[in-house]
Amino acid sequence: MNVISLTVWTLENNCFAVYTALIVGFTVFTFLHKRTIEERYRNRITDKKEKLPRNGSGGKERDFPDDEGDEPYLVPAIPEDTPHVPYKPLKRADDEVLQRSRDYYQLMANRRTVRFFSPEPIPEGVLENLVKTAGTSPSGAHTEPWTYVVVQNPEMKEAIRNIVEEEEELNYAKRMSRQWVTDLKPFATKPTKPYLSEAPALLLVFRQAYSWRPDGRKRMHYYSEISVAIAAGILLAAIQYCGLVALTSTPLNCNARLRDLLSRPSNERLELLLPVGRPHKEATVPDISRKSLEEIMIKV
Template identity: 50%
Template sequence: MEVEELISNSKVLRNWPSFIIGLGLIWILKNVFYKWSRGPQRYTLENREEEEEDLEDLEDELQPALEEKPHVPFVPGQNLNPNGAERFYELMGGRRSIRSFKSHPKPDLSIIEDCIRAAGTAPSGAHTEPWTYCVIEKPEVKQSIREIVEQEELINYSQRMHKQWVTDLRPLQTNHIKEYLTDAPYLILIFKQIYGFSEDGRRKRHYYNEISTSISAGILLGALQAAGLSSLVTTPLNCGPALRSLLNRPINEKLLILLPVGYPKDGCTVPDLRRKSLSEILVTF
């Protein structure tokens, strides 16, 4: 009897639905205020978020991704000898990132394809070859890419990027305007494949997919330089999902690098930079 009287006299217990609803509204308002006050996320070079891989279904029926068959004898390939290393250094020593491209003349597409073939020779984790190269030459697609990138870069420079980052970029004279995205005759968008698919449709792991794709991109830069083409390595912050959607790429692909490619415009200038000497980058034991 005393318990019933206690319940009937307790305003909290008699009005518990309203009490629960009130707590829920407070929680919602608190989260909305937190997101509003936080504003756009500020990025530095150290706090880049990595995508989480949902690959739980790969533990069933474990099978190697590659066919199990005997190894074959190694046949050495061609080289630049004599003095191949020195010649290659001299070639790559002339490579510079440029931001002023000629729209014409336009390099033959077969040259771009050969360079990407060279990139495809890169090593990869468990030979998964986790890269996709999208070559863009249609003006309307390049224009759409430029609009996406400039919209995000305006926010990046003004709000997201740390002030020190923006300050460090000042000598390079960069900003959110990216004329090279429509001036360059080709854009190469390099996607890393977070996972792949086997012939029977099962998902398969792509080990070290970002490192492998980065190595492949490095070989591409060397191939472009050997072909007499110039380029600019860009990593447009916050643009990946929109560009992937624009190009109708699958969900397992994430944009890693956007690379304008072509010939430098007449009168093109570059920052007056010095590369580190061998003694500054080499340690021998």
């Protein structure tokens, strides 16, 4: 009996034992191989992430990217020996504080999003003051993660409008849900955006995810999204205070094209596009109301 015949005879007469051995071997191999893969994956995740300690008893661990530096290169974003100076704002009486809070509320209660702009030019220096005011906003570790691009050139405004309208046609037709489009109907907003070329100025707010130190190393920006959001709120308040109006436009899927058009670097992302100016004499706004104080505030 040759080897092949012996093998066939053995398999035929011991098939149950052979198949059982194969199944057991395959199961053991799969289990061990799975554990090896999971262990390698966990090691890779651990190597990539640098976790901060929890803040307080209920804090959540957050992962922040390292700034590609070893400990000798870990220096603060601003000088460590920055002096702390006395803070002495003007002290106001209680009745004045109360009155000023009422006055400011009345001012901001009249703020509306406007889609119809007068072609009247904005007085010289106003836009610069608005941007300086937005620049007073707080930011994570004082990294000031914002860039404000002011556009007044008619050709550039038209180019921005063309990009936004091209993307908005796709947004309304394919990208946005039907409910989203339905919710916008009371505001009469459409893919066409004439105010982008009609307003005397466009103010584009870019968020810097990071920047660069003088030595060429990356400077991380912490909480850049909320920092820019706070700055945008201060900017809108300043626009209202000086008697102008704006439209809080968030052009969906336009970031890359507008960033390239305006020659902004890859570490910046467009968060807000604000047409700014005076309202057109025939401008209208939806007759809507805001939530009451009881709906938005809880006292504990």
